[in-house]
Amino acid sequence: MASQIPVVVNGATGKMGREIVKAVSQAQDMTLIGAIARNPNHVGEDIGEVIGCGALEVPVTNDYEPMMAMLSQEKQLGVVVDVTHPDAVYGNIRSAIAYGVRPVVGTTGLSLAQIQELAEFADKASTGCLIAPNFSIGVVLLQQAAVQASQYFDHVEIIELHHNQKADAPSGTAVQTAQLLAELGKTYNPQLVEETEKIAGARGAQAEEGIRIHSVRLPGLVAHQEVIFGGDGQIYTLRHDASDRTCYMPGVLLSIRKVLQLKTLVYGLEKIL
Ligand SMILES: NC(=O)C1=CN([C@@H]2O[C@H](COP(=O)(O)OP(=O)(O)OC[C@H]3O[C@@H](n4cnc5c(N)ncnc54)[C@H](OP(=O)(O)O)[C@@H]3O)[C@@H](O)[C@H]2O)C=CC1
Numbered sequence: 328m329a330s331q332i333p334v335v336v337n338g339a340t341g342k343m344g345r346e347i348v349k350a351v352s353q354a355q356d357m358t359l360i361g362a363i364a365r366n367p368n369h370v371g372e373d374i375g376e377v378i379g380c381g382a383l384e385v386p387v388t389n390d391y392e393p394m395m396a397m398l399s400q401e402k403q404l405g406v407v408v409d410v411t412h413p414d415a416v417y418g419n420i421r422s423a424i425a426y427g428v429r430p431v432v433g434t435t436g437l438s439l440a441q442i443q444e445l446a447e448f449a450d451k452a453s454t455g456c457l458i459a460p461n462f463s464i465g466v467v468l469l470q471q472a473a474v475q476a477s478q479y480f481d482h483v484e485i486i487e488l489h490h491n492q493k494a495d496a497p498s499g500t501a502v503q504t505a506q507l508l509a510e511l512g513k514t515y516n517p518q519l520v521e522e523t524e525k526i527a528g529a530r531g532a533q534a535e536e537g538i539r540i541h542s543v544r545l546p547g548l549v550a551h552q553e554v555i556f557g558g559d560g561q562i563y564t565l566r567h568d569a570s571d572r573t574c575y576m577p578g579v580l581l582s583i584r585k586v587l588q589l590k591t592l593v594y595g596l597e598k599i600l
């Protein structure tokens with residue numbers, strides 16, 4: 328049998344973590360060797376039983392460092408997939424890199440300055456790390472179309488809509504989309520009138536280069552984004568809808584395979600496609 332990639336999922340009992348545990352345990356070239364959660368309730372229980380997909384013989388732990396130490400002792404290079412919380416992710420990545428473990432990070436909420444610091448840390452350690460605010464191919468295509476459209480439109484606003492258990496706003500995907508548009512070196516939305524916000528926040532968050540982001544949180548939503556361009560006599564709307572978290576799994580599995588070939592930090596799924 329070809330060598331197996333040892334994988335630990337951090338945030339394994341969460342909405343994304345559950346799907347990743349299933350996807351990794353079904354992948355022919357990967358072995359799930361660890362499942363980390365924060366809550367002590369399930370510690371010691373089989374992660375497969377906890378998430379309802381049948382026994383996987385991997386007990387849940389809430390001890391991150393010993394798991395990284397164990398992963399670093401594997402014969403093959405190990406990968407930790409992080410889908411936890413914006414408050415925890417920076418420390419998790421640093422610690423994984425310090426152990427020589429390759430992080431694949433879906434957790435959002437890192438600032439650009441934090442990503443820069445982590446990139447320097449990964450460079451010094453010559454350790455690959457992949458941070459992808461969105462693992463779905465549909466969002467990559469939407470972002471590419473938005474970059475193309477921005478050559479012809481000077482006015483753009485982003486609306487992102489998510490389930491109401493999301494911790495961070497705006498979404499990592501919306502922030503990255505605005506960054507991609509801002510990198511083109513133009514300023515959007517030249518102001519034509521003096522605006523007054525009668526209720527603070529009515530015009531949304533100001534991202535880079537004049538781009539505005541509006542965040543909606545409602546039960547019933549999963550993850551959705553619109554990029555709306557306006558021009559004389561026309562509106563051009565790009566929209567992506569994630570109706571099920573399985574849409575992220577091909578991107579997660581690809582990232583696990585590709586991070587092993589990296590020696591630096593890479594930000595964005597589009598860079599490894
Ligand atoms: N890149 C992408 O394509 C996607 C990224 N995401 C991102 O992934 C992250 C997780 O999302 P989701 O699965 O919906 O969230 P959930 O709240 O459903 O799951 C979070 C998981 O992380 C654990 N956790 C929560 N807080 C902490 C903490 N402070 N320290 C360590 N572990 C913690 C939870 O453990 P416990 O339950 O024991 O508390 C749980 O296992 C978010 O940042 C989200 O934006 C989501 C979807 C797609």
Ligand SMILES: O=C(O)C1=N[C@H](C(=O)O)C[C@H](O)C1
Pocket residue numbers: 435460461489493497498499500501549550551
């Ligand atoms: O929390 C979520 O659900 C999602 N988070 C990511 C983000 O913040 O962009 C990716 C996707 O939008 C789902």
